């Protein structure tokens with residue numbers, strides 16, 4: 484049995500600060516899938532087949548931003564009205580075609596996420612067009628429909644068109660309310676503007692307003708972080724995500740770090756190290772829980788039940804997600820798919836598919852959206868097991884009854900090491916992450932997948948497998 488510190492963390496009097504050295508990656512995952520090539524006819528057939536999924540989503544990607552923020556590497560294309568309008572035209576055409584297919588019509592969609600980039604940078608009329616296109620899909624009653632973006636440029640006109648056309652959840656990147664910190668990170672607005680606008684939007688009778696904050700930005704001292712946390716409460720929003728700054732390659736922050744510099748503010752060169760970020764996470768968790776906010780995942784809290792976070796929670800369960808747009812990712816008939824980011828090639832695929840010659844030679848093209856360049860993966864053989872691990876560890880509670888008893892027993896050494904290192908508590912049927920475990924949960928997920936790769940569980944014959952409660956707490 485191979486057990487390494489990258490799986491278990493290390494023993495420390497302060498596991499929150501020291502169980503691991505640094506957050507390993509934004510998300511955990513494991514291999515097991517390989518790229519597959521799909522013939523155009525097979526792609527057509529896919530859209531004629533009903534879905535086998537019990538829950539599913541649409542993901543629509545809007546790959547434009549007005550400015551590259553210092554911490555982010557999601558920037559793909561600069562915002563430009565003509566460029567966006569061409570993109571939205573092709574995108575909505577494809578959504579209309581897809582919505583009529585047997586695959587789309589075969590079952591309801593629980594949630595829709597329009598993400599980016601900065602979807603709020605599209606025009607008010609385009610928000611309406613997108614809302615109308617989404618409404619052609621069979622959404623379940625009270626489905627969650629999210630528009631992601633930022634407050635800057637999201638004027639009353641866009642807001643009214645969005646709420647009037649089906650959007651009922653808004654996820655705005657705030658990052659930090661502190662004017663100096665946010666402007667040093669490349670953001671436009673000051674704290675007063677953000678607070679006023681969020682207070683206005685949060686008055687809506689039913690829409691859920693949620694915001695993202697990052698802890699660890701240059702210039703963001705512990706004091707400023709406390710003020711950020713208080714500003715969340717003052718803003719009246721219904722939910723918040725607290726993300727630890729990840730040093731993403733290609734960002735301005737990383738370039739500066741490689742040269743031994745910090746992109747601080749005029750007032751401060753401070754940049755929290757991993758231990759300080761751990762404390763920032765803990766103060767965030769205490770802050771919201773002291774105000775009776777409910778924790779929905781390791782990094783997401785809600786003020787009340789209006790906020791549901793359905794997309795984020797289902798996406799971790801490996802559900803079917805039909806992806807649309809350049810750079811969109813999802814899963815169709817169990818195959819992971821990632822559309823290429825290259826906008827030019829994405830448009831080319833549409834132009835070719837809608838050229839008169841193509842239409843005459845192949846009428847069936849209109850029965851499926853265009854197959855755009857990208858990657859398709861074979862179904863992950865352990866998708867449902869991985870979903871149990873990811874969802875459980877991300878929520879902070881892994882229900883051991885969901886595992887086969889042989890798997891729960893196999894993982895006992897790892898679970899015991901996590902417990903010894905202050906990352907988890909074990910009961911008869913449940914593994915509960917401590918505050919430290921929730922902070923390090925992505926490392927733990929990565930560690931668990933590494934453990935299974937190093938110590939594969941030998942398959943048993945079917946009569947040896949049982950589902951039963953497990954007496955593994957020792």
Ligand SMILES: C[S@@+](CC[C@H](N)C(=O)[O-])C[C@H]1O[C@@H](n2cnc3c(N)ncnc32)[C@H](O)[C@@H]1O
Nearest residue numbers: 554555557599600601632656695726727728729
């Ligand atoms: C894809 S971005 C879209 C947000 C939106 N365009 C905006 O400008 O606010 C989604 C979120 O990812 C988070 N994010 C981006 N870069 C990050 C990083 N390096 N570390 C942690 N979180 C990051 C930010 O909180 C951001 O709001």
Ligand code: SF4
Nearest residue numbers: 548552555557558600
């Ligand atoms: S934070 Fe938003 S606006 Fe800034 S680069 Fe990333 S996606 Fe674009």
